Amino acid sequence: MVRSLCSGRQSVGDDVHAGAARTAITDQNVSQVETCILVDRRVTVREIANELSLTVGSVETIIHECV
Helix, strand or coil, rough: HHHEEEHHCCCCCCCCCCCCCCCCCCHHHHHHHHHHHHCCCCHHHHHHHHHHHHHHHHHHHHHHHCC
16 A cells, blocks of 8 residues: 555555446346236346246346336
């Protein structure tokens, strides 16, 4: 840390990172999740995940952020 400040760095805060790419949240997957919900509004997140070969977390993210 001290070495980077001595070499001219101005801040000790973290640099901005893009993070991991979201590969499961595609237009096709969003559309398929939405279709599953429209066909049966009582379908569970786990059932959607199993049917579309996605993780439960990905399905939850799609539902909360995209649908």
